[in-house]
Amino acid sequence: AVESWTSEAGKSKDLNLAPGTYTFHEEAAPTGYLKVTDITFKVKTDGTVEVTNVGEKDSKGEDNKVVTNGSTVTVTDKDDDSPKAITFSKVNLGGTEIAGAQIKIFKGDKAEGTAVESWTSEAGKSKDLNLAPGTYTFHEEAAPTGYLKVTDITFQVKHDGTVEVTNVGEKDS
Structure with a gap:
């Protein structure tokens, strides 16, 4: 792993990544949410980010919301709707x-x-x-x-x- 951390409510995580291809992997989801499928993304030489694969699906996650804006990637977990x-x-x-x-x-x-x-x-x-x-x-x-x-x-x-x-x-x- 290049980086690892535990998310905190209301806080984002900034990473300085060299150009290349990376995979975002969530080990465990917060209580009340489903675990995000792996997300493959590419950091380009100009610093922008391109999501290339989300859980074996091209650029879209079935249960996850992935949004890129320049060099920012936002991953939103889906609520756990199970009984x-x-x-x-x-x-x-x-x-x-x-x-x-x-x-x-x-x-x-x-x-x-x-x-x-x-x-x-x-x-x-x-x-x-x-x-x-x-x-x-x-x-x-x-x-x-x-x-x-x-x-x-x-x-x-x-x-x-x-x-x-x-x-x-x-x-x-």
Whole structure:
């Protein structure tokens, strides 16, 4: 390797490369992104850069964005859109998982259309789902006996597998 480094958020990496042909190879992608395919490029004698091959494809990456501007090459990783393991628990105020809640998960920010998942909660058990990155709504169709139904909860599954609650009922969280 002529150069190696670990990328940092918000920072680019400047290299002084002699004229010639090089390959950009990403060992590992940041969390939430797909690894970039190898990119072959040529540094010309005038200092400009020409991308010649991206992952066995001429000058275009199927999953990657490669842009050249004079002597600058910008490589953009594609978001990892694969489903993420998300765990749901229906608990009482004491934190104990309770049975009998009829729960539905809808794609989007409203509980309408066809649910992408539905189940009835069980005592002492959480529910694991695989959800692709995006916005969803947690809707309790019926509460367990002795409990009140919760308001709808809108949440976002991020590309890195984290979950962010974006709205609870009609109020912003």
